[in-house]
Amino acid sequence: MITINNLSHHIGKQHILHDIDLSLPPSQVIALIGPNGAGKSTLFSVMARLQPLQSGQVSFSVDNEARDIVSCDARTLATTVAMLSQDNQVQGRLRVHELLMFGRYPYHQGKPTTTDVQKVAEIIERFELAPLADRFLSTLSGGQRQRVLIAMIVCQDTPYLLLDEPLNNLDMYHAGRLMRELRKLSQVEQKTVVIVLHDINQAAQFADTVVMMKEGTVTAVGRPADVITQETMKELYNVDVTVLNHQGRPVIVDTV
Numbered sequence: 028m029i030t031i032n033n034l035s036h037h038i039g040k041q042h043i044l045h046d047i048d049l050s051l052p053p054s055q056v057i058a059l060i061g062p063n064g065a066g067k068s069t070l071f072s073v074m075a076r077l078q079p080l081q082s083g084q085v086s087f088s089v090d091n092e093a094r095d096i097v098s099c100d101a102r103t104l105a106t107t108v109a110m111l112s113q114d115n116q117v118q119g120r121l122r123v124h125e126l127l128m129f130g131r132y133p134y135h136q137g138k139p140t141t142t143d144v145q146k147v148a149e150i151i152e153r154f155e156l157a158p159l160a161d162r163f164l165s166t167l168s169g170g171q172r173q174r175v176l177i178a179m180i181v182c183q184d185t186p187y188l189l190l191d192e193p194l195n196n197l198d199m200y201h202a203g204r205l206m207r208e209l210r211k212l213s214q215v216e217q218k219t220v221v222i223v224l225h226d227i228n229q230a231a232q233f234a235d236t237v238v239m240m241k242e243g244t245v246t247a248v249g250r251p252a253d254v255i256t257q258e259t260m261k262e263l264y265n266v267d268v269t270v271l272n273h274q275g276r277p278v279i280v281d282t283v
């Protein structure tokens with residue numbers, strides 16, 4: 028469970044996040060959606076302590092114990108929550124398998140064990156990265172680099188994953204594969220995966236819970252079928268859509 032209480036955030040004089048209260052259930056895929064500038068990335072970076080918490084509280088519960096992001100030491104936080112941000116700067120002179128091992132750093136602190144080696148091998152297999160494993164990151168395409176970055180986050184093996192627009196640059200095959208892997212991580216390994224998506228149909232198809240944000244506030248939280256409606260799409264994005272139903276989940280079609 029992720030618990031956020033009264034979280035507000037300013038950048039300069041601009042009020043970016045307003046009094047956010049959220050309880051996000053464990054072992055789910057949770058889609059965070061909302062228009063550009065709504066505050067999704069800011070919320071993620073505060074949750075992962077990449078930006079200091081200015082007011083409010085955030086905690087991640089592990090084994091029935093709440094880990095507060097302010098009091099948590101760096102190593103514990105790094106084994107609790109992993110985040111993929113939108114603007115990842117990667118060192119191009121690393122090879123793919125070296126970057127994945129870097130994801131294991133909170134565990135091995137520079138001295139990889141057989142468990143770390145096995146985990147990296149498992150993730151290479153699972154994310155179909157074997158043909159790329161020895162390549163330098165600087166030689167990869169945008170989509171290949173994105174897949175490797177996501178795999179590195181999964182290598183970190185944390186109970187909570189925050190993924191900011193992980194589908195960027197991914198083709199239809201890899202986007203679908205990734206969403207299925209995330210679902211498996213939540214269902215089989217009981218991980219909680221919070222994912223910023225701009226493709227509402229991916230959110231509708233794969234998320235257990237959808238959180239809607241606009242102008243720094245949370246406007247709705249619920250199951251896709253309950254919250255993805257003509258009205259909420261108009262309210263969030265000012266678009267007119269038709270909402271269809273496919274196997275109990277909404278599918279939206281832009282109404283021209």
Ligand SMILES: Nc1ncnc2c1ncn2[C@@H]1O[C@H](COP(=O)(O)OP(=O)(O)OP(=O)(O)O)[C@@H](O)[C@H]1O
Pocket residue numbers: 038041043061062063064065066067068069070
């Ligand atoms: N470093 C900064 N300085 C000033 N304003 C910022 C800074 N970072 C973010 N903002 C502002 O904060 C608001 C929220 O930005 P944020 O990146 O969190 O939105 P988002 O919902 O992730 O948007 P997107 O969907 O476009 O990625 C925006 O108005 C943005 O311009």
